[in-house]
Amino acid sequence: MITLTSPVETVFHRVPAGVKLGLLCVATTGLFLLGSLAGQLAALGLVAALYALPGARFARAGLAALRPVALFAALIAVWHLATGTVAEGAVIVLRLVSAVALANLVTMTTRLSDMLAVLHGLTAPLRRLGLRTRPLELAISLVIRFIPVLSAKGAALAESYRARSPRRRPGWRIAAPLAGVALDDAERVAEALRARGGLSEGAKR
Amino acid sequence: MSEIRLDGAGYGVAEREILRPLTLSLRERRIGIVGRNGSGKSTLARLLAGLIAPTQGAVKVGGDDIYADRKAALARVGILFQNPDHQIIFPTCGEEVTFGLAQQGRRDAEAAARAALKSFGKAHWWDRPVGSLSGGQRHLLCLVAVLAMAPEWLILDEPFAGLDIPTTRALHGRLAKLEQRVVMISHDLAALEGFDRVIWIEGGAVAADGPAGEVLAAFRAAMEGVGDDHTDLAG
Numbered sequence: 451m452i453t454l455t456s457p458v459e460t461v462f463h464r465v466p467a468g469v470k471l472g473l474l475c476v477a478t479t480g481l482f483l484l485g486s487l488a489g490q491l492a493a494l495g496l497v498a499a500l501y502a503l504p505g506a507r508f509a510r511a512g513l514a515a516l517r518p519v520a521l522f523a524a525l526i527a528v529w530h531l532a533t534g535t536v537a538e539g540a541v542i543v544l545r546l547v548s549a550v551a552l553a554n555l556v557t558m559t560t561r562l563s564d565m566l567a568v569l570h571g572l573t574a575p576l577r578r579l580g581l582r583t584r585p586l587e588l589a590i591s592l593v594i595r596f597i598p599v600l601s602a603k604g605a606a607l608a609e610s611y612r613a614r615s616p617r618r619r620p621g622w623r624i625a626a627p628l629a630g631v632a633l634d635d636a637e638r639v640a641e642a643l644r645a646r647g648g649l650s651e652g653a654k655r
Numbered sequence: 656m657s658e659i660r661l662d663g664a665g666y667g668v669a670e671r672e673i674l675r676p677l678t679l680s681l682r683e684r685r686i687g688i689v690g691r692n693g694s695g696k697s698t699l700a701r702l703l704a705g706l707i708a709p710t711q712g713a714v715k716v717g718g719d720d721i722y723a724d725r726k727a728a729l730a731r732v733g734i735l736f737q738n739p740d741h742q743i744i745f746p747t748c749g750e751e752v753t754f755g756l757a758q759q760g761r762r763d764a765e766a767a768a769r770a771a772l773k774s775f776g777k778a779h780w781w782d783r784p785v786g787s788l789s790g791g792q793r794h795l796l797c798l799v800a801v802l803a804m805a806p807e808w809l810i811l812d813e814p815f816a817g818l819d820i821p822t823t824r825a826l827h828g829r830l831a832k833l834e835q836r837v838v839m840i841s842h843d844l845a846a847l848e849g850f851d852r853v854i855w856i857e858g859g860a861v862a863a864d865g866p867a868g869e870v871l872a873a874f875r876a877a878m879e880g881v882g883d884d885h886t887d888l889a890g
Contacts, residue, residue, distance in 0.1 A: 459782075561747065561749075561750075561782065562745075562746055562747065562750060563747075563749070563750050563753070591744070591745055591746065591750070592744065594746050595743070595744060595745055595746045595785070598786060599740065635741075638736075638741040639741075639744060641701075641706050641736075641741070642736065642741060642742050642743075642744055643744060644706055644725070645704060645706055645733070645734050645736075645742075646729070646744075646754060646755035646758055646800075646801075646804070647725065647726075647729055647754075647755060647757075647758025647759060648725060648758070
């Protein structure tokens, strides 16, 4: 199963989640204000240094997590090459990669419960208005836990399709059964939640 | 210690009756439940844990309606599901164990969760992603999470199915030492041998109820006499 939080303990783990999220906001705003190619290159260099700091193993895991960004970067690069605005394109691609890499760094080094505690603090005014925010926090946890579970179930369905089919890729054919599996899982999670207290607000943090 | 009482408690979906009205009083320390596939055992476990409401009659633990009053139910009964993946809700072990404690309204939920993991010698699991645990370790995590909530009763629905012999033995060893009262559904008859009471469920009703030795012997004899056309495969 993939997990978003890195099991490699880094110096960044010790920084409070609120501080990291605050710095991330500031840094991302900075990236958008920074218009020069040299500035963006320096920023990316700085981000790379942050990844390298905890060691090679962490840097590799971080790089792997960033793989999906490459697709978007490539798309933007192709567009700018086609329209002849290469310098502009380079700035945008570098900015995109740095921003996503920084956000990913925070994700990798912050425990979900700490992230939720920040959210809990930020949503305090809503609770004062009488809105329940606990379901929102739980929903975030559940998404993170069940994305890998569902992708594993999808892979299992694809495997059992392959076992009895000359085709190698089932494609859309497993969409309906996967939806069925997801609904079934949802029912079970609901039961597991109920078994341990459901969606009540729980203890005051 | 509280007592589980079923007063004509039955469960059905639409026209189909899954569990016929049962009247039982459970108070023994170790109670086993046996029965064939589809006999209604898992439905009974869900009723006992207050996860589903009986469609007739009532299920009460220590006088509390455990379906309606979930706050009371959490202190009364904990349930260990057959498949740990159906039970684990959170991405890391620490969060998984903390959740139930926080739901019980404990302010020291996190500290108590750490203590619970430590008591099983698994303090180092705190930040461990649940996906990196093996099958047996996941069962153990579920057990830690439920026991941390300190329920009076522990309901086990075919626990440890699919685990290897040494892992099963180790987990049974842990269970044997629990002070909790246990209701265990199992196909592993040897595991129920030393229990105080065994209930055999057949077709949604009690077929036999009594000391483990007697009921298990009757159940085993009946099962070995079953021909192919009477198995779950027929029909």
